[in-house]
Amino acid sequence: MNIEKDKILQELNRAIVRGEIETARCLAERTVKSGFLPLATIQKSCLPAIEEVGRLWEVGDYFLPELIAGAEAMKAAMSVLQVALKDSGQTLESSGKVVIGTVEGDIHDIGKNLVASMLRATGFEVIDLGADVKLEKFIEIALREKAEVIALSALLTTTMLNQKRFVGLLVNQNLRQEFKVIVGGAPVSERWAREIGADGYGESAVQAVELVREILKKK
Amino acid sequence: MLKLEDILKDRIFLLDGAMGTELINSGLPQGHCPEAWNEENPEAIARIHRSYYLAGAEAVLTNSFGGNEVKLSAYGLQEKTYELNFKTARIARTVCPENKYVGGSLGPTGKFLKPLGHLSEDEMERAFVAQVKGLTAGGVDFLLIETQYDLKEALLALRVARREASLPVLVTMTFNLTGRGYFTLMGNSPEDFVQAMEENEVEAFGANCTLNSREMVGLIEEMSRLTRRPLVAQANAGKPEIQPDGRIRYSQGIDEYVSFVPRLIGAGARIIGGCCGTSPDYIKKMAEAINDFHQQKPSGGVKHEY
Numbered sequence: 303m304n305i306e307k308d309k310i311l312q313e314l315n316r317a318i319v320r321g322e323i324e325t326a327r328c329l330a331e332r333t334v335k336s337g338f339l340p341l342a343t344i345q346k347s348c349l350p351a352i353e354e355v356g357r358l359w360e361v362g363d364y365f366l367p368e369l370i371a372g373a374e375a376m377k378a379a380m381s382v383l384q385v386a387l388k389d390s391g392q393t394l395e396s397s398g399k400v401v402i403g404t405v406e407g408d409i410h411d412i413g414k415n416l417v418a419s420m421l422r423a424t425g426f427e428v429i430d431l432g433a434d435v436k437l438e439k440f441i442e443i444a445l446r447e448k449a450e451v452i453a454l455s456a457l458l459t460t461t462m463l464n465q466k467r468f469v470g471l472l473v474n475q476n477l478r479q480e481f482k483v484i485v486g487g488a489p490v491s492e493r494w495a496r497e498i499g500a501d502g503y504g505e506s507a508v509q510a511v512e513l514v515r516e517i518l519k520k521k
Numbered sequence: 522m523l524k525l526e527d528i529l530k531d532r533i534f535l536l537d538g539a540m541g542t543e544l545i546n547s548g549l550p551q552g553h554c555p556e557a558w559n560e561e562n563p564e565a566i567a568r569i570h571r572s573y574y575l576a577g578a579e580a581v582l583t584n585s586f587g588g589n590e591v592k593l594s595a596y597g598l599q600e601k602t603y604e605l606n607f608k609t610a611r612i613a614r615t616v617c618p619e620n621k622y623v624g625g626s627l628g629p630t631g632k633f634l635k636p637l638g639h640l641s642e643d644e645m646e647r648a649f650v651a652q653v654k655g656l657t658a659g660g661v662d663f664l665l666i667e668t669q670y671d672l673k674e675a676l677l678a679l680r681v682a683r684r685e686a687s688l689p690v691l692v693t694m695t696f697n698l699t700g701r702g703y704f705t706l707m708g709n710s711p712e713d714f715v716q717a718m719e720e721n722e723v724e725a726f727g728a729n730c731t732l733n734s735r736e737m738v739g740l741i742e743e744m745s746r747l748t749r750r751p752l753v754a755q756a757n758a759g760k761p762e763i764q765p766d767g768r769i770r771y772s773q774g775i776d777e778y779v780s781f782v783p784r785l786i787g788a789g790a791r792i793i794g795g796c797c798g799t800s801p802d803y804i805k806k807m808a809e810a811i812n813d814f815h816q817q818k819p820s821g822g823v824k825h826e827y
Contacts, residue, residue, distance in 0.1 A: 364708075365706065366637070367707060434595075459545075460551050464551075489761045491760060493762070494762075
């Protein structure tokens with residue numbers, strides 16, 4: 303029985319790592335039907351799988367298609383497991399709530415979408431405001447949703463200045479202590495994040511996940 | 522008609538540098554569609570082209586990087602795709618000196634094909650049709666499909682270019698330098714790219730953006746081991762850094778950037794230009810570096826086999 307159980311969990315893990323969306327969904331359903339505790343399935347099989355996807359991306363074995371497929375397979379499995387979780391009365395503690403978007407004046411959303419899906423896949427609650435988002439809107443939604451982190455993306459050297467303006471806006475409204483602010487995008491750097499007083503910068507979607515974990519630990 | 526093979530027999534073909542930053546310096550408001558200026562502020566575009574020709578560029582690229590239908594739809598301008606591309610070609614054509622050229626720029630849609638994104642191949646292909654038609658009718662001498670990160674998208678744009686125009690087509694993709702070598706965002710290797718370009722008999726191809734001129738040398742070397750066709754290199758001037766006074770400086774610096782031009786040529790680049798962070802000043806210095814290179818090789822000297 304246990305050997306059988308381990309085998310299914312391993313298969314689910316492998317399906318996510320390989321980005322096999324339908325297989326991941328079916329295997330997640332099988333774990334539920336077989337009476338596995340959904341929380342244990344998530345912790346033993348799914349989360350390690352998405353970590354592995356991130357690791358393979360970091361070392362350069364995986365590229366964007368594999369990363370997205372892995373995150374999608376994770377999402378498919380999690381959608382099944384989360385329903386089961388609710389039914390069983392268990393809860394998976396959210397890793398944190400993140401409001402994310404591309405800043406105003408900027409329509410580029412590839413990087414932002416990637417960060418959003420990796421954060422979701424790793425257990426964060428993500429509110430994606432899309433692209434060309436007014437700075438005030440980030441604050442409004444973050445306050446309403448009681449988010450802990452605000453993530454700002456910018457691809458242009460002109461619009462990255464809005465990341466700086468945003469930090470200033472928070473300070474002016476006496477809200478700087480309420481949120482952690484992280485920044486990303488092709489022209490953005492660690493140094494820029496420091497200079498504008500943001501809480502961090504992630505070079506890739508995988509590093510963004512690490513970053514959010516780190517800064518929430520410190521909070 | 523531009524005869525690339527004739528030109529490249531005896532010289533390096535110099536393209537222009539960045540357009541976006543020049544537009545911003547000319548006052549393009551943040552969040553404004555750059556291609557809309559082809560209609561609203563043609564004089565600004567003309568001025569930028571003139572400054573690049575004056576600096577020594579043999580060809581300038583039209584202000585149409587984001588001029589495909591998908592990208593323009595983000596500004597609600599998709600209906601104007603043909604018109605904006607036609608106009609930008611006309612602007613460049615009007616200021617183009619005799620014996621110089623105009624290239625039509627085609628950048629990526631910024632969206633992904635299924636299953637990663639929502640666009641079907643047909644939809645992606647359609648995004649380039651009115652753009653190619655507009656640029657061609659406006660009188661460009663060649664097309665440059667540039668900054669591509671997905672080989673599939675590049676090939677769809679190429680298919681449209683071949684079908685709708687009878688002009689030379691150049692293709693550049695943008696590569697990252699990873700721990701395992703050069704790859705596009707989608708994981709296309711230089712081998713994948715070169716093979717596809719050879720199969721489609723693309724007149725010249727290569728890389729632009731992302732890499733600085735030092736990093737670009739290694740990539741061009743790698744490509745030239747794989748093909749005998751002329752290679753294109755348009756490197757970035759490093760990473761942008763915002764100075765305390767708000768001005769933007771690119772990390773590589775002009776002298777270091779230009780110092781790699783001879784090595785780019787040595788590696789096999791035959792069509793050279795600038796990308797993000799470059800300006801007419803860069804192109805002027807690159808023209809001088811190319812000139813020096815030619816003078817060292819009085820016989821024409823550039824090894825080139827089609």
